[in-house]
Amino acid sequence: MPSDWTPWRQPPQVDAFNSVLTSVCTMEDMAVGISCLGIIEHAFAGISATIGSAVVERGWVAQDDLVHYALHAEIDEQHAEDFFVLVEDTCDDSRTSCAVDRGLRLGGYVFNRLYTDLYQLGG
Numbered sequence: 001m002p003s004d005w006t007p008w009r010q011p012p013q014v015d016a017f018n019s020v021l022t023s024v025c026t027m028e029d030m031a032v033g034i035s036c037l038g039i040i041e042h043a044f045a046g047i048s049a050t051i052g053s054a055v056v057e058r059g060w061v062a063q064d065d066l067v068h069y070a071l072h073a074e075i076d077e078q079h080a081e082d083f084f085v086l087v088e089d090t091c092d093d094s095r096t097s098c099a100v101d102r103g104l105r106l107g108g109y110v111f112n113r114l115y116t117d118l119y120q121l122g123g
Contacts, residue, residue: 013117020110024103031087031096035103038083040111045076 021040025033052069055061090096 011118011121013114013121016117017110017114020106024106028103029096029099031090031099032103032106034083034086035100036107036110037103038080038087039104039107041076041083042080043108043111044072045080048073048076 021036024036048069052066052073055069056063056066087096087100091100
């Protein structure tokens with residue numbers, strides 16, 4: 001991250017990610033939005049501990065102040081499950097199944113894109 005980064009001056013990569021999530025949750029079929037958020041929660045649970053270690057090692061956050069990533073490593077699997085339960089019983093319908101697939105693919109794509117772009121930003 002650039003040294004002048006603050007939560008009030010976030011990079012456009014974060015704005016793009018948030019804009020996609022806002023759009024998918026307000027303008028798409030509900031199953032697309034639910035699946036998109038579910039896969040992001042699932043993926044984030046798996047990498048939260050790694051991210052937490054990296055931000056401490058780089059001096060961006062003190063170990064004693066590291067709450068966000070430690071918490072997410074614990075709770076995001078449950079969040080993912082909560083999202084997936086909402087669409088699980090509707091997957092027998094081909095239209096909904098297609099919407100779930102779109103959401104999973106979009107969520108995986110934008111999540112990967114966010115971290116790829118942030119990595120490239122850091123040089």
